[in-house]
Amino acid sequence: MKIAVLPGDGIGKEVTTEAVKVLRAVLGQDAALELIEAPIGAAGIEAAGDPLPPATTEIARAADAILFGAAGVPGDETIPYAMRPGASLLRLRKELGLFANFRPAFLFPELVGASSLKPEIVEGLDLMILRELTGDIYFGEPRGIHTLPSGEREGYNTMRYSESEIERIAHVAFRTARQRRRKVCSVDKANVLETMQLWREVVTRVSREYPDVELTHLFVDAAAMMLMRAPKQFDVMVTGNIFGDILSDAAAMLTGSIGMLPSASLALDQKGLYEPVHGTAPDIAGRNLANPIASILSMGMMLRYSFNQPGNADRVERAVRKVLADGYRTGDIAQPGCKQVGTSEMGDAVAAAIASGA
Ligand code: NAI
Ligand code: MG
Numbered sequence: 001m002k003i004a005v006l007p008g009d010g011i012g013k014e015v016t017t018e019a020v021k022v023l024r025a026v027l028g029q030d031a032a033l034e035l036i037e038a039p040i041g042a043a044g045i046e047a048a049g050d051p052l053p054p055a056t057t058e059i060a061r062a063a064d065a066i067l068f069g070a071a072g073v074p075g076d077e078t079i080p081y082a083m084r085p086g087a088s089l090l091r092l093r094k095e096l097g098l099f100a101n102f103r104p105a106f107l108f109p110e111l112v113g114a115s116s117l118k119p120e121i122v123e124g125l126d127l128m129i130l131r132e133l134t135g136d137i138y139f140g141e142p143r144g145i146h147t148l149p150s151g152e153r154e155g156y157n158t159m160r161y162s163e164s165e166i167e168r169i170a171h172v173a174f175r176t177a178r179q180r181r182r183k184v185c186s187v188d189k190a191n192v193l194e195t196m197q198l199w200r201e202v203v204t205r206v207s208r209e210y211p212d213v214e215l216t217h218l219f220v221d222a223a224a225m226m227l228m229r230a231p232k233q234f235d236v237m238v239t240g241n242i243f244g245d246i247l248s249d250a251a252a253m254l255t256g257s258i259g260m261l262p263s264a265s266l267a268l269d270q271k272g273l274y275e276p277v278h279g280t281a282p283d284i285a286g287r288n289l290a291n292p293i294a295s296i297l298s299m300g301m302m303l304r305y306s307f308n309q310p311g312n313a314d315r316v317e318r319a320v321r322k323v324l325a326d327g328y329r330t331g332d333i334a335q336p337g338c339k340q341v342g343t344s345e346m347g348d349a350v351a352a353a354i355a356s357g358a
Pocket of ligand 1: 015074076086258259260275279281284332
């Protein structure tokens with residue numbers, strides 16, 4: 001197992017250390033595990049004068065999977081794109097052809113009180129948002145801002161999806177549903193947008209190859225409403241780049257803390273980049289305060305999707321549940337009467353739960 005470890009900046013470094021600690025506990029001493037660390041983000045600028053040093057891209061390309069922390073510094077958005085630490089991840093995703101973004105929204109029973117919704121609405125929530133990452137209005141040409149004959153300016157972007165782009169993400173959705181509860185909900189806006197009319201047609205066509213998976217369709221506005229009203233009805237939700245961006249952030253908040261949320265981005269060859277949803281958290285960085293569970297669960301997704309080790313992935317999830325049930329909490333998920341711990345103690349506790357057979 002050849003894994004590129006790109007900790008990045010801020011708490012990215014702290015949480016990645018804990019994920020690696022737990023990975024070693026899962027695989028044991030004798031595992032054929034090769035970890036290659038490389039700098040990215042502000043760390044890349046410091047080491048090589050580039051937020052995405054070519055050597056880092058090469059290491060990521062040669063690896064079977066990538067464990068990414070977070071990249072970015074305060075004031076990031078004022079730095080030109082090519083030198084912006086926070087943009088290094090977008091560049092890397094493009095370089096590696098990572099088109100399928102998985103963002104699970106899963107509520108641990110111990111954290112029901114942390115959600116912004118009522119317990120009966122979110123208890124048992126376990127859905128997977130699958131967002132297409134390389135197409136849509138984010139990349140479609142033509143785009144720009146031009147001046148009209150009247151002298152007024154007009155901005156424009158183009159929503160584009162080819163049949164093959166829709167097909168490949170649809171296949172991922174149905175295959176994912178087969179490992180879960182065999183339900184796919186495709187989200188579009190086919191009533192208004194031709195691009196989304198094609199989306200619905202192609203997803204429906206692909207679904208015929210998966211007769212054992214139930215397919216439903218929702219318009220994105222209705223989907224947003226249902227996510228808040230009755231989110232437990234969903235298993236896999238597949239959608240395009242922009243709708244997925246918005247819906248996945250909304251779904252994330254159903255589960256409480258951003259410090260709990262993992263994600264994965266996959267390419268066609270099953271190469272994957274695994275990362276917590278959160279950023280570098282400059283407000284708490286370097287103080288052993290960050291919650292490492294999002295990074296630990298991202299590593300679990302790596303075992304599941306890139307290395308086909310569902311048993312070990314389940315062990316990681318069970319160990320996290322055990323430490324939560326035992327009352328361990330970092331500050332972001334602290335509750336009265338809990339055992340409040342720091343980043344490294346949380347990592348130790350999960351690793352110990354694995355060692356004790358969780
Ligand atoms: P953020 O996710 O870094 O922080 C938002 C809030 O959540 C902060 O109050 C932070 O302390 C808290 N938080 C985040 N992760 C936590 C954890 N694991 N445990 C406990 N608390 C946690 O988002 P923000 O503040 O918008 O961005 C900070 C920097 O991170 C920026 O430079 C931004 O560009 C970068 N960023 C990078 C991302 C990436 O590399 N994938 C994603 C999002 C932001
Ligand atoms: Mg977003």
